[in-house]
Amino acid sequence: MSAIQDVYRIRTQRSSAVRRWVGLGILALIIACLLRWGLLKSVFITASPDDCRAASGACWAVITSQWKLVLFGTYPFAEIWRPSVATAVLLGAFVIPLIRPSLPALACSWAIALVIATGLFDGRLFGLTYVEPHDWGGLPLTLLLSEAAILFSFPIGLAVALARCSGRVMLRSLALVLVESIRGVPLVSLLFFATLVLPLFLSGFSSFDKLYGAATAIVLFNAAYISEVFRGGLLTVPRGQFDAAKSLGLRWTDMNRLIVLPQAFRACAPSLVNQAVGIVKDTSFLAVLGIFDFMNSAKLALIDVRWRGNFIEVYVVVGLTYFLMCTAVSILGQRLSSRLERPAKVDDAITPVALASIVTAGSQS
Structure with missing residues (x-):
């Protein structure tokens, strides 16, 4: 019996090794073909698309020759330096939270970057030529909407989650209706409602720009989902934590800030990072509204019939x-998540002096 088992084990190991080497060979072949198509036989700069047709590789010249349309969409070419600076500011807003990962640093850097970038896009804040919102586009607009949606949807989602867990029936019911009514419809329906239907019912808002309406729809849609993530994190906090905080005399705000929310954040941090990544991808839905975000502005490079056959390179x-x-x-979210997990290692190291100070503060309040 043992000999039969040894033979079976050897055959299994050999078949696993064969499958592994075959898989590695196929992967190496795919990588070699991609390198040949994308680098070795490709064309990066050319004045005529005919050179691309003669080559057997990729035609990256469609990007290098149409880079203004791809990156900035319909923004006036004479003012391209403004979205360029705005892009640098928005990308720089990621640096401070990566160096020192904390929620206050993230909120402050992103808020300042959004104000500066919006002022550069609009122009009136810095005394520049005014550019209509429907002329904004390209990669800077996608970055602007992504950071704005993440920055605003998370606080709104947290507030709705706290309302869902509130002891007041009216507040809890309103939050429930808000969340379920938004989650029950697709994002595309909300975008069309906010940009086409809602202005018809708002007197005095006939010039309601669809860019602001679309941004509001994206924020509310993602806030509804984020509120459920936060609510799941709040439900993981043991009931004894609430009772202990109340026995210390802590107020509702101090109880949530010091005890409840830190534990809830640690529990739902991976899901929150996933929601933030989803917000970035949700901005591509603006293409259905005719807004020239990065997805839609990249298609402008294919308007010229000479480059229409090079759509693969564009996408x-x-x-x-x-x-x-x-x-x-995702990396920024993981850094913040690791930052939130550090205090959990020292929870048991609270000294009697610190505990006495908490009790004193609670009794004084």
Whole structure:
């Protein structure tokens, strides 16, 4: 019996090794073909698309020759320096939270970056030429909407989650109706409602720009989902934590800030990072409204019939750009998550002096 088992084990190991080497060989072949198509036989700069047709590789010249349309969409070419600076500011807003990962640093850096970037896009804040919102576009607009949606949807979602867990029936019912009514419809329906239907019912808002309406719809849609993530984290906190905080005399705000929310954040941090990545990808839905975000502005490079056959290269660049943006958001979220997990290692090291100070503060309040 043991000999039969040894033979079976050897055959299993050999078949596993064969499958592993075959898989590695296929992967190496795919990588070699991609390198040959994307680098070795590709064309990066050319004055005529005919050179691309003669080559057997990728035609990256469609990007290098149409880069203004791909990156900035319909923004006036004479003012391209403004979205360029805005892009640098928005990307720089990721640096401070990466160096010192904390929620206050993230909120402050992103808020300042959004004000500066919006002022550069609009122009009136810095005394520049005014540019209509419907002329904004390209990669800077996608970055602006992504950071704005993340910055506003998370606080709104947290407030709705706290309302869902509140002891007041009216507040809890309103939050329930808000969340379920938003989660029950697709994002595209909300976008069309906010940009086409809602202005018809708002007197005095006939010039309601669809860019602001679309941004509001994205914020509310993601806030509804984020509120459920936060509520799941709040439900993981043991009931004894609430009772202990109340026995110390802590107020509702101090109880949530010092005891409840830190534990809830640690429990739902991975899901929150996933929601942040989803917000970045949700901005691509603006293309259905005719807003020239990065996805839609990249298609402008294909308007010229000479480049229309090189759509694969355009979408490869778009996909890689979204991949880099989502990866940056994911890394930032992981750094913040690790920062939130550190205090959990020292929870048991609270000294009697610190505990006495908490009790004193609670009794004085």
